[in-house]
Amino acid sequence: MTTTTTTTRPGLAQRLSALAKVVEHGKGRLDPKLLEEAKALLSRAGDRLKLSSEHTVVALAGGTGSGKSSLFNAISGLELSPTGVRRPTTARTHACVWGLDGSGPLLDWLQIQWRHRFSRASALDKGDSQLHGLILLDLPDHDSIRALTDTEADRLIGLADLVVWVLDPQKYADASTHRRYVTELAGHDAVTVFALNQADRLTTEELAELVIDLNDLLRKEGVEHPSVVPTSAVTGRGIESLKSVIATAVARRRAAIQKLEADLQRLEQKLSQAMPLGEALSVPSSVDEARRMGLTDALCDAVGVPAVGEAMENMYAERSNRYVGWPYPRWVAKFRADPLKSLKLNDIAQEIRGISATSVSAQSAEVANAVQALADGLSASMHPVWRTAVYKAARSRSRDLPKKLTDDLAEVAPQLDRVPVWWWLLKVWQYLLVVAFVAGLAWLAVGLLMPDRLPQSLEWLGDSATLPWVGLMTASVLGLGALSGIASRNFVELGASRERERLEREMRRRVAAVSSTMVVEPVEQELKRHHAFYTALRDLSV
Structure with a gap:
């Protein structure tokens, strides 16, 4: 007897623990009535x-006139419960x-009044x-016209370990009994x-x-x-047959466990109908890396990270024109007609500068x-209730x-007034070449146009043997300036590309961090709750 209880109870305890988790994670997801029933x-x-596991509670339940009290007295062998024709x-x-x-x-838990408790031990002869x-x-x-007794009958039917339904020949198929109670007894056969x-x-x-008909009906x-x-x-x-059935349940000391198991089974069926297990456990309990990256990409587009990067790159190149490149082409370009102005368009450089200077702004839609x-x-295969919760x-x-997103990305917006040191160095170098080129031209002009007018101390400027070398050096300086201008532009473009990559990488990192905190983490909490709920529901049905 003790062994049976010991081996049965752990399974029940595990299922009750699973039900507790279903209740914990099902708040706000399960139907309130079903949740209250589980609680x-x-x-x-x-x-x-x-x-006490040594006592088995057996309730005699039935409608008016079924003879419950007479049967109660017959089983106990004492006249303990009043009988009569009054209702109830x-x-x-x-x-x-x-x-x-x-x-x-x-008995206290059952709320049985002291004056209605009787001990069979007082009648030792029986x-x-x-x-x-x-x-x-x-x-x-249970069909009493008194609401108080009707409620008490319902309460104790739920608390009893074993219920004996007392039916009389005239009302054995009574709709009140069958509709309110019998249809709820599936799985409670034992x-x-x-x-x-x-x-x-x-x-x-x-x-x-009647016995055959009642069996068929049940x-x-x-x-x-x-x-x-x-x-x-x-x-x-x-009477002895009924006492034998009751005695068997009492001797096994398992009726309480069986009743709870049957109640648990019935509730599990209701839960499974409300929240079918199906493929629920195949839903991930976390957001995978691919979806994280997809969200980051979408948010980067919403913020305009590529546009900001492109504008910064263009602005970087446009700003470098004041520092990098052979000065002569810039000076000559100032005297050329600007086709954009003839089309009455805004200055592109100024427009690029405006785009880059504008604060980064996320589009809410x-x-x-x-x-x-x-x-x-993530929620495509979820129950509608859980899908709404994920949303x-x-x-x-x-x-x-x-x-x-706007505030975080504004912190890494490009610094438009920042000038790399190498730009300054290159600018100095280029102007030194300009000075050298001008000096070479002056030397050639003086040596060729007025060699006889030079003072004795500067006669070397008009030396005919030196002038070809001066011309060659002047041409070399011009070529070197042009080549350095071309090379510097290439370096500027390379630097602009790297700067754009750095900016976009940093902006993307910040977008990913914000999305993880404000979107992914709340979603993952719901996914973990969903997984825990259905894991508990699966454990409950085992």
């Missing part, structure tokens, strides 16, 4: 498992206990040792007994037909293996679309997201 079962199971006869629950020790807390540990309850009529009472009013043939309503016992409190027929796309991709999680901080 009530957890509370009831916790209370019952703490109380039993206004309060009566309890008869076989083995009073340790039953007090259990003691039934096989019923030791039984707490037999005579419930008020802890439910049907007593077809008042069998003394029927002939043998009539009783056999099977149609989901009771796969109904236990039907014909009884008569008047003649004593079937595009940001919302990027977030929605992430939620859609809410993804958008939970959407109001602040555009501003956060």
Whole structure:
């Protein structure tokens, strides 16, 4: 007996633990009534498992006139519960206990009044040792016209370890009983007994037909293996059979566990119908790297990171014109007609400068679309309730997201007044070449045009042997300046490309950090909750 309890209880404990997790993670997701039913079962199971495992609570339930009280007295062998024709006869629950020790807390939990508690041990001459540990309850009529007793009957039917439904020949198919109770008994076969009472009013043939009809009716309503016992409190027929069924349940000490398991099974079926397991566990519990990158790409487009990078690169090149390149072409270009001005277009350089100087701004609509796309991709196979929850999680901080992106990216916007040191050095070098070229031209002019007018100290300027070399050097300086201008432009373009890559990389890193904090983390919390819920639901159904 002890071994059976020990081997059974861990499985029940694990399933109750799984139910507790279902309740924890199902708040706001499950139907409130179903959630309350689960909470009530957890509370009831916790209370019952703490109380006496040596006692089995058996409730006699039935409608008015079914003979519950007479059957209660017949089983106990004492006139404990009043009988009569009044409706209802039993206004309060009566309890008869076989083995009073340790039953007090259990009777208190059942809320049985002290004056309605009776001990079978007081009638030693009629003691039934096989019923030791039984707490037999005579419930008020479930179809009572008194609301108080009706509520008490419903409460105790839910708390009892085993329920004996007392049916009479005239109302055994009563819709009130079958609609409110019997249809809810699927899976409770082991802890439910049907007593077809008042069998003394029927002939043998009539009783056999009623038993067959009742069995068929119960099977149609989901009771796969109904236990039907014909009884008569008047003649004593079937009383010993019913006592034997009850005694077996009492001796095994498993009725309480079986009742909780049956309640748990019925609740699990309701939960599975409300939230089908299906492919739920295939939904990821985190956002994969590909989706993270996709969100970052979409948000970068929403912020305009590529446009900012391109504008910065163009601005970098345009600004370098004042420092890098052979000065002569710039000076000559100033005297050329500007075709853009003839078309009455704005100055491109000024426009590029304006784009780069403008604060980075995130487009709210595009940001919302990027977030929605992430939620859609992750929740496509989810139950609608969970899909909505993922959407809410993804958008939970959407109001602040555009501003956060704008503020963060503004910190890394390009510095338009920054001039690389090598630009200054190159500018000095180029102007030195300009000076050298001008000096060479002057030397040639003086040496060729007025060699006879030079003072004696400067006669070397007009030396005919030197002038060809001066001309060659002057031409070389011009060529060197042109080549350095071309080379410097290439270096500027390379530097602009690198600067753009650096800027876009840093902006992308910041976008990824913001999206991770404000979008991915809330979504992952919901995904983990979804995974934990369905894992617990799977463990509950094992």
